[in-house]
Amino acid sequence: MNKVFFYIFISFVASGVSQNNLKSLLKEYNKESVPYIYVKQLKKQxxxxxxxxxxxxxxYKVSHLKDAIHVGYDEFKISNIQKKIPNKNTKIVVYCSLGIRSDSIASSLKKAGYTNVENLYGGIFEWKNNNLPIYNSVEKVTDSIHTYSKEWAKWAKKGIKVYE
Incomplete structure (x- = not known):
């Protein structure tokens, strides 16, 4: 686990942020320099x-959005994105479990000159919480959702929760 992310996670657990208030959680840990796109907006694109x-x-192997490209967090390299997406005006939506790690990656994309980047509010958890399909490693619809940890699982209201 990335040391910065681990620190955020431990700080979150210790801070007493309301377990039911995603807006407060994201406000506390995100820079919010990249706009959010909400599940319903993304679905309507x-x-x-x-x-x-x-x-x-x-x-990612357990659950991801259809056609999503895995870029990771700990090993993320902007140069890989620049090779895969050379047009810096391409519409890009980044996501993670809730929207914290993706905020960091989205900021890196903006800093590298990408102009049309949004962060999925509530991440894959909100996607699944809205009864939308997620896919496994063989691109089949699955009800399993990787929740990162037992503590983070509380944010996923739907699906079979999987974590290490």
């Missing part, structure tokens, strides 16, 4: 943006 999954590989 007529042109599908490029989806970047900023979680780690074991999380």
């Amino acid at each position: 007529t042109t599908q943006p490029i989806l970047l999954d900023t979680r780690e590989w074991p999380e």
